Amino acid sequence: DADVTQTPRNRITKTGKRIMLECSQTKGHDRMYWYRQDPGLGLRLIYYSFDVKDINKGEISDGYSVSRQAQAKFSLSLESAIPNQTALYFCATSDTGDGNIQYFGAGTRLSVL
Amino acid sequence: AQSVTQLGSHVSVSEGALVLLRCNYSSSVPPYLFWYVQYPNQGLQLLLKYTTGATLVKGINGFEAEFKKSETSFHLTKPSAHMSDAAEYFCAVRFSGNTGKLIFGQGTTLQVKP
Numbered sequence: 001d002a003d004v005t006q007t008p009r010n011r012i013t014k015t016g017k018r019i020m021l022e023c024s025q026t027k028g029h030d031r032m033y034w035y036r037q038d039p040g041l042g043l044r045l046i047y048y049s050f051d052v053k054d055i056n057k058g059e060i061s062d063g064y065s066v067s068r069q070a071q072a073k074f075s076l077s078l079e080s081a082i083p084n085q086t087a088l089y090f091c092a093t094s095d096t097g098d099g100n101i102q103y104f105g106a107g108t109r110l111s112v113l
Numbered sequence: 114a115q116s117v118t119q120l121g122s123h124v125s126v127s128e129g130a131l132v133l134l135r136c137n138y139s140s141s142v143p144p145y146l147f148w149y150v151q152y153p154n155q156g157l158q159l160l161l162k163y164t165t166g167a168t169l170v171k172g173i174n175g176f177e178a179e180f181k182k183s184e185t186s187f188h189l190t191k192p193s194a195h196m197s198d199a200a201e202y203f204c205a206v207r208f209s210g211n212t213g214k215l216i217f218g219q220g221t222t223l224q225v226k227p
Contacts, residue, residue, distance in 0.1 A: 004156070031213055040122060042203060042217040050213070058214075085225075090156060100145065100213045102205075104156035 003027045006091050007106035008064045013081050014113050021108050023091030032074040032097070034058075034066060045085040045097065046089075050076055081112040115139055115208045127226050132176075132191040134221050136204030139185065145207040146187040147178035147215065150177055152200045160202075163187065174198070199225045 016023045024031065030051045035058075045058030047066040050090050056065040062107060063085060067075045076083055088109050092102040120135040138144065145164050149157040152185040163171025168180040174197075178189045187204060 035217075040219055042117075042119075042219045044217075045214060048214065092157075094213060096213070100207055101147070101159055101162060102215060104132075104149075106154075106156045
């Protein structure tokens with residue numbers, strides 16, 4: 001089983017709908033991150049959490065919210081989806097040691113029509 | 114502002130040729146540096162990293178990168194490209210004081226021709 005699991009892997013939704021993307025990890029890491037990937041823009045940080053009680057905005061948090069339900073779970077929500085939120089979304093985890101290497105899930109491809 | 118720049122969004126090489134993917138960052142303080150690879154329909158995998166110590170870093174699949182402080186660069190190389198190296202490559206930087214956050218470059222798609 002993958003260390004960082006994202007569900008669903010693919011999702012198509014309509015403008016205005018609320019949608020949740022889920023991430024769970026078995027690596028025992030305290031730190032978790034949500035990114036979106038767009039062609040030509042690389043990965044951009046949406047939100048990150050350094051422990052269960054810690055939530056921080058990244059560079060592009062508008063239109064998104066997150067919930068850290070447990071050390072192993074970090075969910076990303078789009079409260080009212082819009083077409084420009086169509087993208088590939090990645091969850092990642094890291095530990096405080098080892099240079100803070102981040103480990104990524106396989107991604108969720110989201111299309112907002 | 115802290116930034117990471119990958120020169121060339123697409124690089125094409127012939128099988129067996131040298132691979133050179135360029136990465137520059139904006140900082141006067143040596144950061145932590147990473148290269149990740151993304152194969153189609155997959156997440157990102159760590160190729161190699163530089164934190165401290167030796168400036169020439171060896172990674173998986175025959176890749177290596179050299180940290181050059183004076184040039185604020187961390188270019189990725191491989192002496193001989195294989196077809197299986199075709200993927201998208203991302204340079205990422207953890208700047209000093211960023212407490213674990215990474216800033217990614219725009220990505221470079223490597224095409225390997227037979």
